[in-house]
Amino acid sequence: MTSFGRFIRLALGAWALLICVTVAPASSQQVNPTASSVKEQQLLQELHRIQGRVSIPDQRSGVLEQPQGREWREFRNVTLPWIGGIAILGMIVGIVIFYLTVGMVRLEAGRSGRAIVRFNAFERFVHWLTATCFIVLAISGLNITFGRPLLLPLIGFEAFSEWSQWAKFAHNYLSFPFTIGVVVIFLMWIGGNIPSKVDIEWAKRGGGLIGHDHPPAYRFNGGQKMIYWIVVVGGGLVSASGYALMFPFYGTGIEGMQMAQIVHSIVAVLFVAAMIAHIYIGTIGMEGAFEAMGTGEVDVNWAREHHSLWLDEQMGRTGPNDGRPQPATAAAE
């Protein structure tokens, strides 16, 4: 039996060998090396980018192709100018119309001649540090988006490039004091900026912007709290996304930087629009408002009309609402 089994195995082996020898030459003539090779379009569809190995030290150059720069280009050249243009011009037009129709919010009771400290020297220093940085950052930032179509044709390539170079340096370096300012503002004024029921009432009455209404408010009213949170959240977002762009490849790739630029620019243009409103109400929009950040002292009548609960607090009539020690100087001049 064993010899018969051996014979069967041998026969099968010979048969298999015969098949191989006859079939193999026929198939080798039709070899297509690209049949199994990597294909560009297939890789792009699967991964949206093609990455491989490079033998040079710069490993980042291993990304062969990433066509999503096209979408980013569309955003940077079309979407962003529209968002920014509508937000900023819309805000300016709105304010001009408001100023021409409603006008400045007046001190109804006139000046009392008695002043009360609203912001101490440190608070004003931090405010103006952040504010001056913000203005330089805003102008140099808007230059990147709007400079090429608006300013370049007016001043020419060389002058525009020179100015943009300095603007870029200013943008990069002033980001540091700006970020510090935002952090200190966050810590310094968080106590008075937690939204409360008073703000709902304040908002329902339109903040007293129109007519002769003066809804009560503590140290910061609903509008100021909104500005505070815009500065803290917006400032946080532009800082974080800005540093991602300033330090390329530290934790981000090209896609990450495209996203960072999108976040940075959208938040920034909305931030600029919001700050235009803030500057308006702090200067020509409201009588007696600027001195709060100018000299640091406001007229008692101004405080009564716009921050009645805060004034009461300062005068010692009610308990502190935010648990944070207020400046004790409630006295006159």
Place this chain on the structure above:
Amino acid sequence: MARMKFLCDADRCIECNACVTACKNEHEVPWGINRRRVVTISDGKPGERSISMACMHCTDAPCAAVCPVNCFYTTADAVVLHSKDLCIGCGYCFYACPFGAPQYPKVGNFGSRGKMDKCTYCAGGPEADGSKEEYEKYGANRLAEGKLPLCAEMCSTKSLLAGDGEIIAQIYKERVMKRGYGSGAWGWKTAYREAIES
């Protein structure tokens, strides 16, 4: 006028990196910058391919479109060049480029990246052709001397082709026809919005 293009025949590229070396030497490219590199896809696996890639000198170049100071220009030969005098090193071209061509001499340093550097198709820059200033900023201007980019000229397998788009496409098509296969002109769809059917 010719419409200059690059075409890398991936079925011929043997990843010898001669194009990379030739480019660095010809233009004395700064340390850390490679205007051309060879990328190997699926390295060590069946179907592996190597592709030599540099600036593709795109039709409707994204870098030029997004540059905030408009420092890019396209020559009569459709080569995309830029002025290092105008460049502010903002990094926008490098966010937009599909091929990772723009590079900066400084990576960190608080975002002051320095002037962008990329493949010039061996065509120099805005300075006078063959001048010392042009060489220092952009490298050699072979095109002005009637020569093609050195990377393609010294490609040992003639995988990398440079020259008029229609002519190199024709050469590639003939190759594909003769050998019966081809994995396509890598990057052409992205750069030129056209593909060579094979």
